[in-house]
Amino acid sequence: MDMSIANAQGLVLEEESSKRAIETIQFIVIRLGDEQYGIDIRNIDNIVRMQHITRVPKMPIYLKGVINLRGEVIPVISMRLKMGLADDEFTKNTRIIVVKLEQEGNVGFLVDEVKEVVTLAVSDIEKINYNANEEMVSLINAVGKHNEELISLVDLNVISLEDN
Amino acid sequence: MLALKNTEREGIISMDVSQYLEIFLDETREHLQNLNTQILELESDPEGEDTIKEIFRAAHSLKGMAGTMGYKRMQTLTHDMENVFTEVRNGNIKVRPDMIDVLFKCLDALEEYTDNIQSTADEGTNDNEVLIKQLNNILSEKSGGVPQAKTPVVKTSAALEEGDRWDTISLDDSQINVIKEALNMGKRVYGLTVTIQESCILKAARAFLVFKAVEERGEIIVSDPSAQDVEDEKFDREFTLILLSDVAIDEIIKAAESVSEIEKAKGGLLDLEKNKHYKAGNEAEQEAKQEAEPEAQENVPVVQEQVTAADSVVKQAAPVKTDVKKQTSGKPVVNRTVRVDIEKLDSLMNLVSELIIAKNSLVSASSQEQVGAHNSFDEQIEYLESVTTNLHESVMKVRMVPIESVVNKFPRMIRDLSKKLDKKMELYMTGEDTELDRTVVDEIGDPLMHLLRNSADHGLESAEVRAQRGKPAVGSIFLDAYQEGNNVVIEVRDDGNGIDVEGVKNKAIERGAITPEQAANMTDKEVIGLLFLPSFSTAKQVTDVSGRGVGLDVVKSKIESLSGEVEVKSTLGEGSTWIIRLPLTLAIVQALMVVVGNEKYAIPLGSIQTLEDIPPTDVKLVQNKEVINLRGTVIPLIYLSEVLDVESKKAEDESLIVVIVKKGDQMAGLVIDELIGQQEIVIKSLGKYIKQCKFISGATILGDGEIALILDANALI
Numbered sequence: 001m002d003m004s005i006a007n008a009q010g011l012v013l014e015e016e017s018s019k020r021a022i023e024t025i026q027f028i029v030i031r032l033g034d035e036q037y038g039i040d041i042r043n044i045d046n047i048v049r050m051q052h053i054t055r056v057p058k059m060p061i062y063l064k065g066v067i068n069l070r071g072e073v074i075p076v077i078s079m080r081l082k083m084g085l086a087d088d089e090f091t092k093n094t095r096i097i098v099v100k101l102e103q104e105g106n107v108g109f110l111v112d113e114v115k116e117v118v119t120l121a122v123s124d125i126e127k128i129n130y131n132a133n134e135e136m137v138s139l140i141n142a143v144g145k146h147n148e149e150l151i152s153l154v155d156l157n158v159i160s161l162e163d164n
Numbered sequence: 165m166l167a168l169k170n171t172e173r174e175g176i177i178s179m180d181v182s183q184y185l186e187i188f189l190d191e192t193r194e195h196l197q198n199l200n201t202q203i204l205e206l207e208s209d210p211e212g213e214d215t216i217k218e219i220f221r222a223a224h225s226l227k228g229m230a231g232t233m234g235y236k237r238m239q240t241l242t243h244d245m246e247n248v249f250t251e252v253r254n255g256n257i258k259v260r261p262d263m264i265d266v267l268f269k270c271l272d273a274l275e276e277y278t279d280n281i282q283s284t285a286d287e288g289t290n291d292n293e294v295l296i297k298q299l300n301n302i303l304s305e306k307s308g309g310v311p312q313a314k315t316p317v318v319k320t321s322a323a324l325e326e327g328d329r330w331d332t333i334s335l336d337d338s339q340i341n342v343i344k345e346a347l348n349m350g351k352r353v354y355g356l357t358v359t360i361q362e363s364c365i366l367k368a369a370r371a372f373l374v375f376k377a378v379e380e381r382g383e384i385i386v387s388d389p390s391a392q393d394v395e396d397e398k399f400d401r402e403f404t405l406i407l408l409s410d411v412a413i414d415e416i417i418k419a420a421e422s423v424s425e426i427e428k429a430k431g432g433l434l435d436l437e438k439n440k441h442y443k444a445g446n447e448a449e450q451e452a453k454q455e456a457e458p459e460a461q462e463n464v465p466v467v468q469e470q471v472t473a474a475d476s477v478v479k480q481a482a483p484v485k486t487d488v489k490k491q492t493s494g495k496p497v498v499n500r501t502v503r504v505d506i507e508k509l510d511s512l513m514n515l516v517s518e519l520i521i522a523k524n525s526l527v528s529a530s531s532q533e534q535v536g537a538h539n540s541f542d543e544q545i546e547y548l549e550s551v552t553t554n555l556h557e558s559v560m561k562v563r564m565v566p567i568e569s570v571v572n573k574f575p576r577m578i579r580d581l582s583k584k585l586d587k588k589m590e591l592y593m594t595g596e597d598t599e600l601d602r603t604v605v606d607e608i609g610d611p612l613m614h615l616l617r618n619s620a621d622h623g624l625e626s627a628e629v630r631a632q633r634g635k636p637a638v639g640s641i642f643l644d645a646y647q648e649g650n651n652v653v654i655e656v657r658d659d660g661n662g663i664d665v666e667g668v669k670n671k672a673i674e675r676g677a678i679t680p681e682q683a684a685n686m687t688d689k690e691v692i693g694l695l696f697l698p699s700f701s702t703a704k705q706v707t708d709v710s711g712r713g714v715g716l717d718v719v720k721s722k723i724e725s726l727s728g729e730v731e732v733k734s735t736l737g738e739g740s741t742w743i744i745r746l747p748l749t750l751a752i753v754q755a756l757m758v759v760v761g762n763e764k765y766a767i768p769l770g771s772i773q774t775l776e777d778i779p780p781t782d783v784k785l786v787q788n789k790e791v792i793n794l795r796g797t798v799i800p801l802i803y804l805s806e807v808l809d810v811e812s813k814k815a816e817d818e819s820l821i822v823v824i825v826k827k828g829d830q831m832a833g834l835v836i837d838e839l840i841g842q843q844e845i846v847i848k849s850l851g852k853y854i855k856q857c858k859f860i861s862g863a864t865i866l867g868d869g870e871i872a873l874i875l876d877a878n879a880l881i
Contacts, residue, residue: 054871055763057808058857066850066863068871071517073863075853104853131777 555556761810
């Protein structure tokens with residue numbers, strides 16, 4: 001009798017934990033200036049240290065150029081310029097986040113620093129639906145709550161869809 | 165337990181064979197190609213002893229391989245071919261043109277077997293009795309003594325006509341079983357031969373309707389040609405079905421004949437005893453068994469023990485296998501090819517690139533420590549550097565294959581076309597060693613074939629017309645491949661009639677593709693472009709070579725899918741040239757590495773004419789543009805630093821380094837800062853994200869892992 005109850009309880013616990021596992025999303029937290037942003041980890045292919053970027057002429061200013069990632073030529077976009085911040089200053093913390101975009105394949109994004117990986121429950125993520133004219137806002141598609149702090153969640157696929 | 169062991173063993177045996185299937189297919193294709201080439205040679209030089217020996221060797225290897233794999237039909241055919249070659253080699257038979265024809269047909273049949281094996285791992289059911297008979301005729305005619313009854317299944321074409329078609333249809337064991345079972349159950353088994361009217365255009369569709377009508381009244385067990393072939397319109401005008409039904413045959417005949425454009429349907433009860441294959445198959449099986457057993461005993465007594473459990477196919481296979489080994493040891497070195505999965509290559513390439521990155525960090529680490537004691541360390545790095553660079557290069561080259569493998573089959577095709585169309589023609593090929601990405605090479609065969617057929621059929625005039633126009637009796641078709649900048653260009657050229665622009669216009673108006681008003685305003689180029697529209701054919705007569713209007717639009721879409729382009733140049737009465745340009749997404753080209761500002765760029769050598777050192781005083785202004793006078797030619801200057809938005813490092817009074825590039829008749833001088841030198845570079849795409857920059861055609865990764873952009877000189881001019 002006792003056994004079966006214990007078993008049943010175990011089952012319930014297990015169910016709960018699996019439910020929770022399904023409902024969380026991991027984000028990589030990056031820093032741009034003083035702001036922190038989250039990028040869905042499922043979109044990220046790779047994070048590499050700063051390396052020489054070959055400039056491509058006649059490109060929009062935020063398109064910094066191309067890098068060689070293990071034999072693949074990948075365009076690199078400055079998140080700072082894209083978001084209307086000052087141009088990048090390269091430090092030892094500067095990283096290129098390589099993201100696999102749906103349409104364009106791999107694209108690298110320059111960020112000031114990669115901080116940590118956070119796990120957010122889906123219930124702690126709030127979608128932003130309003131259309132502001134400001135470009136910066138349109139890149140941020142949701143806000144997540146993590147340890148009482150708010151993190152802006154960036155949808156990089158939106159970046160790619162804009163005409164460059 | 166015993167039963168289990170048996171199945172286990174069988175499993176192992178069949179696995180053994182399937183494991184070799186790929187090698188078998190590769191080698192078979194190689195041998196077939198070799199045979200094709202050699203027999204072509206034999207045709208022009210019937211006495212060539214080496215050629216005959218080579219043919220014999222290839223045929224023998226083929227036979228052995230087919231036997232090893234248990235492909236009986238293929239083995240039978242190659243066996244008989246080999247017999248012919250033996251007699252030719254021994255000087256008992258002289259090579260004659262009709263014999264060459266038969267041999268080529270045999271090769272086609274073998275190719276068909278190979279295709280079947282590739283798609284289904286089974287050789288198919290075509291026995292090619294006619295060919296085997298022809299081979300035996302050659303043997304018996306010339307040497308007299310060679311027995312004709314060697315092949316088990318001999319069917320004369322006369323018998324084919326008199327008897328009912330369904331009595332000659334080939335049946336396999338399972339089909340025979342089904343028929344027997346149905347007969348036992350008291351069902352009626354009919355044969356039905358349906359002939360479609362000659363004028364019918366949509367034969368496959370009519371046949372489909374007949375199939376449907378028959379299926380409503382019974383069950384179709386066998387179709388000859390196969391249902392698939394009928395669907396693909398791979399039949400003449402006639403097809404034969406064997407079916408089970410409860411209704412009277414008359415009703416089925418009536419149903420079949422009610423389909424329009426059906427000439428006649430003939431049907432009757434099937435008598436299994438009358439079926440030639442049923443009888444012959446039984447005999448053949450016995451004969452094959454008898455033949456196999458003594459051979460097995462002679463050659464490989466050791467293998468025999470293992471073999472007893474297996475069926476007669478494997479029995480036959482075992483001895484031949486040892487035969488092949490003996491043969492290969494004495495064989496001259498043939499071009500060995502290795503097929504590699506592209507995915508594997510890609511990962512290998514990535515690994516090598518990573519190795520380079522690792523090396524780079526080592527290089528930078530060493531340069532930071534400027535101490536003399538690190539000599540050996542530096543040496544090691546240098547070594548690592550050379551190894552990785554070479555490795556990188558060679559791995560990337562693996563993906564590139566010469567187009568030879570594709571174009572090799574064309575001489576044979578032109579020869580066949582020449583006979584079929586009754587026009588004399590010769591194919592001249594150059595640049596077979598031009599390398600292209602494997603994927604492109606695999607795809608380019610069909611479009612090229614279309615264009616060649618097009619030239620042979622539409623392009624070249626008939627002998628009389630050629631004579632009238634004072635052209636040589638033998639028409640020429642050229643296939644030239646070469647690299648031009650970032651492109652590989654493949655040209656199909658003929659000295660035939662050229663494109664009749666007015667003819668195309670009239671046809672287009674007739675078809676309603678354009679209005680007469682539109683036609684009047686169209687340029688010749690636009691009119692020629694009409695040819696690439698789907699379902700457009702100007703051939704006055706539809707032949708089975710071309711003229712169905714499904715050629716050129718397919719060619720165009722195929723080339724475009726490879727992101728290439730097709731261009732046509734044509735002069736009426738003189739001939740036309742079809743130019744295919746394929747961009748080298750992953751091709752290796754020779755390029756000149758240059759420095760502009762602080763950046764490195766690559767300019768493909770193909771577009772470069774010369775390099776010049778020009779003193780600033782030689783630069784003149786014409787219409788406000790800077791030009792130089794180079795040996796009498798006025799060439800405009802393009803300052804790359806301006807085009808590329810970089811600061812030039814050069815002082816004003818320094819002499820200019822000018823790269824003279826050419827596009828068609830136009831020339832331009834690209835002013836650069838510094839020359840690095842010539843280098844073989846691998847072209848990489850910049851990706852989909854970067855698309856607007858029109859004078860950057862791609863990027864390449866330099867030996868140190870850095871990226872240099874490739875300038876498209878054509879876009880700069």
